[in-house]
Amino acid sequence: MRVAVASGKGGTGKTTVATSLARALAGSSRVGGNGCGTLLLDCDVEAPDAHVFLRPSLPVHRTVTVPTPSVDTSLCDACGECAEVCRFQALTVLPSGVVTFPALCHGCGNCARACPREASTEVPRRIGVIE
Amino acid sequence: MRIAIPATGEGKESRPDDRFGRCSCFAVFDMASSSWSFVPNGARRHEHGAGIAAARRLIDHDVDVVIGPRLGPNAAQVLERASITCLPFPGQGGDTVEAVLQTWLQEERGH
Numbered sequence: 001m002r003v004a005v006a007s008g009k010g011g012t013g014k015t016t017v018a019t020s021l022a023r024a025l026a027g028s029s030r031v032g033g034n035g036c037g038t039l040l041l042d043c044d045v046e047a048p049d050a051h052v053f054l055r056p057s058l059p060v061h062r063t064v065t066v067p068t069p070s071v072d073t074s075l076c077d078a079c080g081e082c083a084e085v086c087r088f089q090a091l092t093v094l095p096s097g098v099v100t101f102p103a104l105c106h107g108c109g110n111c112a113r114a115c116p117r118e119a120s121t122e123v124p125r126r127i128g129v130i131e
Numbered sequence: 132m133r134i135a136i137p138a139t140g141e142g143k144e145s146r147p148d149d150r151f152g153r154c155s156c157f158a159v160f161d162m163a164s165s166s167w168s169f170v171p172n173g174a175r176r177h178e179h180g181a182g183i184a185a186a187r188r189l190i191d192h193d194v195d196v197v198i199g200p201r202l203g204p205n206a207a208q209v210l211e212r213a214s215i216t217c218l219p220f221p222g223q224g225g226d227t228v229e230a231v232l233q234t235w236l237q238e239e240r241g242h
Contacts, residue, residue, distance in 0.1 A: 083187075089180020089205075092187050094212050101205055104180055 015042075019053040058131045065124035066107035071098045075119035082111035082120050091120075132162045134235070135194040136228045141169040143229040147220060149200045152181030158228040159192055167228075182206030189215065198235055 005018040022040040042050035051058070069082065069091055080093040090105035091098055102125050112120045137154035138145040148154035153175040159168045170192055174184035182202065186209035189197065196216045210217055221234040 087179070089177065089183040092183050092209055094187075094190060094209065096212060099209060099212055101180070101183065101208075104183075104205070 014044075015050055015053060018042075019050050023054070060131060062130045063126055064128050064130055065126050066105065067109060067122035068102045068105040068107065068125040069100050069111045069120050070123040071100060072119045072121070073097055075117050077117060077119075079116065081114045081116060085110040085114040132195045133193055134160045134162070134196045134198060134232060135170075135189050135192070136160075136197075136231050137172075137199045138169070138228045141171075143167050143232075144227045147199070147225055147228055147231050149220075150175075151197075151199050151202050151206055152177075152183075152185045154185070154199075157185075157189065157192075157194075159194060160232050180205065183209055186210050186213075186215075198231055 003021065005014050005021070007014050018040065022038055026038040040050060040054070042048040071082075071091075076098055078093050078095070078097055082098065083089075083091045083093045088104045088106055090101050091111055092101075093099075098120075105125070107122075109122055112122050114120075135157045136159075137148040137151050137156075138158040139148045139155050140146075141156055141158075143158065145158065152172075154172050155175070156172050157170040159170055160166070161168065170188065172185055172188065174181045174188060177184050183205045186206045189210070190213045194215055196218065197210060198218045198220060200220060202210070202217060207217065218235065220231060221238075223234075225231040225234060
């Protein structure tokens with residue numbers, strides 16, 4: 001059986017209900033214990049906090065990165081091809097050279113592919129940790 | 132020297148726009164020729180990075196000074212890198228882009 005607890009509104013008690021339900025079903029203080037094979041998935045992508053309620057041990061710890069452009073200024077001739085293909089304006093070409101905005105980059109890699117001088121390469125940017 | 136002011140429409144009697152990246156157009160005054168030109172702001176339709184694209188457009192139009200609303204950090208960075216001066220709208224006397232320009236010119240002469 002799968003039970004989804006959802007609400008479009010914050011602060012309505014989703015986590016309280018979900019964690020209480022999980023604990024009751026598991027019949028123990030730890031989710032994922034022997035209970036009845038209970039698994040709780042906190043699918044809140046912005047602010048998951050079920051772990052604050054349940055304090056589980058999380059063995060997996062993995063850094064997540066997205067590739068973002070790094071421009072070698074010795075190779076770049078400011079032709080603007082990279083900025084042309086970026087739909088997020090993560091690069092812009094000024095008379096003084098290319099300026100990158102890593103926070104706007106979605107990691108598609110178009111800029112590196114478009115660069116005729118291979119001046120733009122992708123470097124990993126840390127965006128968070130999976131645990 | 133060329134001065135750009137975000138505007139809600141084309142014409143020097145247009146109201147200044149309180150958005151930079153998503154303004155309707157830029158009213159650009161050229162001091163050498165004492166004439167206005169109006170640059171449509173295509174960047175306003177960008178889903179992302181409108182401020183950056185708008186700033187880029189002002190560089191293409193050889194703008195030296197922007198008089199406008201408070202800029203976002205990305206647009207501010209682009210203009211700064213291009214040595215374009217950013218000034219806030221005057222507190223008063225800025226109902227039209229012409230008035231904004233005149234207020235700024237008066238302040239400049241006062242200095």
